[in-house]
Amino acid sequence: MRRLTTFLLLAGALLAARVRAMDLQLHAQVDKDHVQLGESIVYQVSLQLNGQSSFTPQLQTPEFQQQGFQVRSGPQQQQNVSWVNGVVTQNVTISWQIMAIKSGDLTLGPCVVRLKDPAQGEITRRSETLTIHVEKAGAFVIPPTPTAVAPESTPTPLPPQADGLRPIRPDMPFPWAQVAGLGALAAGLLGFMAWLALRRPKPKAAPVVRNPGQVALYELEQARRLLAEGKGAEYFRQVSRVLRSYLGVRLGMFQGEPTLLEFKRRGAAYLKERQAGEEALQASGEALDELVLVLFAKHQPTAGEEEAFPDKARALVLAFEKAAERDKGK
Numbered sequence: 001m002r003r004l005t006t007f008l009l010l011a012g013a014l015l016a017a018r019v020r021a022m023d024l025q026l027h028a029q030v031d032k033d034h035v036q037l038g039e040s041i042v043y044q045v046s047l048q049l050n051g052q053s054s055f056t057p058q059l060q061t062p063e064f065q066q067q068g069f070q071v072r073s074g075p076q077q078q079q080n081v082s083w084v085n086g087v088v089t090q091n092v093t094i095s096w097q098i099m100a101i102k103s104g105d106l107t108l109g110p111c112v113v114r115l116k117d118p119a120q121g122e123i124t125r126r127s128e129t130l131t132i133h134v135e136k137a138g139a140f141v142i143p144p145t146p147t148a149v150a151p152e153s154t155p156t157p158l159p160p161q162a163d164g165l166r167p168i169r170p171d172m173p174f175p176w177a178q179v180a181g182l183g184a185l186a187a188g189l190l191g192f193m194a195w196l197a198l199r200r201p202k203p204k205a206a207p208v209v210r211n212p213g214q215v216a217l218y219e220l221e222q223a224r225r226l227l228a229e230g231k232g233a234e235y236f237r238q239v240s241r242v243l244r245s246y247l248g249v250r251l252g253m254f255q256g257e258p259t260l261l262e263f264k265r266r267g268a269a270y271l272k273e274r275q276a277g278e279e280a281l282q283a284s285g286e287a288l289d290e291l292v293l294v295l296f297a298k299h300q301p302t303a304g305e306e307e308a309f310p311d312k313a314r315a316l317v318l319a320f321e322k323a324a325e326r327d328k329g330k
Contacts, residue, residue: 023048023049023050023051024047024048024049024050024057024113024115024123024125025046025047025048025049025050025125026045026046026047026048026111026113026125026126026127027045027046027127027128028043028044028045028046028108028109028110028111028127028128028130029043029044029046029128029130030042030043030044030108030130030132031044033130033131033132033133034132034133034135035100035132035133035134035135036100036134036135036136037100037101037102037103037134037135037136038099038100038101039099039100040072040097040098040099041097041098041099041100041132042095042096042097042098043062043069043095043096043097043098043108043130044093044094044095044096045059045061045093045094045095045111045127046091046092046093047059047091047092047093047094047113048089048090048091048092049089049090049092049115050087050088050089050090051087051088057113057114057115058113058114058115059094059111059112059113060111060112060113060114061075061111062108062109062110062111064096064098064108067106067107067108068100068101068102068104068106068134069098069099069100069101069106069108070098070099070101071096071097071098072097072098072099073096073097074094074095074096074097075094075095075096076094076095076096077092077093077094078092078093079091079092079093080092100132100134102134103134103135103136104133104134105131105132105133105134106131106132106133106134107129107130107131107132108129108130108131108132109127109128109129109130110126110127110128110129111126111127112124112125112126112127113125212246212249212250213246213317213318213320213321213324215246216242216243216245216246216317217314217317217318219238219242220239220242220310220313220314220317223235223238223239223242223310224310226238227306227307227310232301232306235306236291236294236295236301236309237295239291239309239313240260240291240295242313243260243263243287243288243291243313243316243317244258244260244263246317246320247263247266247267247320250270250320250324251263251266251267251270253266260288260291260292260295261288261292263288264284264285264288264289267284267288267320268281268284268285270320270323271284271319271320271323274323274324274326274327275326276319276322276323276326279319280319280320280322280323281319283312283315283316283319284316284319284320286312287309287312287313287315287316288316290305290309290312
């Protein structure tokens with residue numbers, strides 16, 4: 001009920017504003033009403049439109065030539081638009097500089113303005129009729145200048161584009177479309193932010209735990225291609241890196257940089273504790289001793305030693321893997 005009452009009050013206010021929107025006023029004045037023949041005066045017409053209209057007012061100006069005056073300059077237009085308490089007021093001032101070409105009491109005006117309004121029909125306003133007293137100035141005679149006379153039945157639009165006057169701009173309506181677009185954009189952003197806040201996080205991929213023995217055996221097989229390419233020195237350096245990483249994990253030797261001989265001593269103790277047997281101890285020791293000779297003593301292995309070493313490195317890894325499995329079974 002409260003919403004209905006509010007809507008009716010707003011509708012009444014808008015209707016009241018529409019009724020008084022088409023208040024049209026028209027006034028005319030001159031800067032002096034006593035002149036001599038040939039003297040110029042300024043004739044000014046003021047138009048005030050309260051409210052907004054989708055139609056352009058049509059102004060019919062006086063017949064200056066027929067009323068005893070000649071236009072020297074003009075028309076010149078000034079326009080002002082103001083907004084007070086929700087009501088748009090547009091003021092337009094049009095002025096001419098005219099010169100009397102006859103003596104006596106001359107009548108000037110009136111101007112007529114017409115405006116179409118959907119609610120009130122056609123609105124017509126007339127300006128004041130002004131009387132100008134013109135005195136003769138001796139033998140001064142001004143020849144009349146012929147000008148085109150427009151018929152009375154044809155009103156001149158306000159402002160006439162041929163005279164360079166700007167038309168009165170109607171008040172722009174409330175930008176409902178822009179407001180609706182901004183509202184939809186804001187709602188979309190809020191919805192997207194809510195979706196981001198409420199969506200379920202993606203499950204994290206479980207890390208793949210690889211057996212260090214399997215990794216070492218795979219990398220040793222990959223290193224064989226260096227031997228096939230004749231890169232023996234690079235092969236032994238690669239195998240040294242693989243075995244150092246593997247033994248560091250199996251023996252827990254992560255601090256510092258243990259040497260291959262330190263790995264050999266610690267590995268022998270590791271295998272004895274797990275009763276790996278003499279064969280495993282021998283395979284482990286031979287592989288590490290040969291690596292030390294090649295890498296540090298610069299022993300140049302023969303073709304047979306190079307061909308047999310991949311199996312020795314593989315036997316070392318398998319010996320420690322069997323010992324680790326035996327340790328798990330206890």
